[in-house]
Amino acid sequence: MIAVVLIAVVIFSGFQFANLTGLVVLSQPISVQLVIENGDRMAYVLDVEGEETAFDLLKGVAVVDYEMYSTGIVVSEINGLETDENHHWICLVNGELPGRPCDFYGPEDGDVISFVYLTSEEALGYFK
Secondary structure (H helix, E strand, O other): OHHHHHHHHHHHHOEEEOOOOOOEEEOOOEEEEEEEEOOOEEEEEEEEOOOOOHHHHHHHHOOEEEEEEOOEEEEEEEOOEEOEOOEEEEEEEOOEOOOOOOOOOOOOOOOEEEEEEEEHHHHHHHHO
16 A cells, blocks of 8 residues: 555655665756847746757747758758758857757756857857
């Protein structure tokens, strides 16, 4: 009976097992800022729960077109503004490249995730 009650509490209250020791921890949302910058700046403060990625957060606030590759997603358009041979959308976390594609980056509390529309020359500066 105790096991049934414990399972019901876990299922219906958002608790997760932290490890196999039987400890139960409450899953807390984290807060991040999402910025879309293309000459104009749109900023959103978002509470993130679960396994959302930077790309998931972007799709939640903007109309997005993208190309899917085996190495990750490349954003090709946000809110009607497309990349071209001289301009690109790049994802930055706290002002730097996150080290993995935006669809693999799981935000941390306090992150500022920016999708920035840059010239090719400006974008290359982040890859040096």
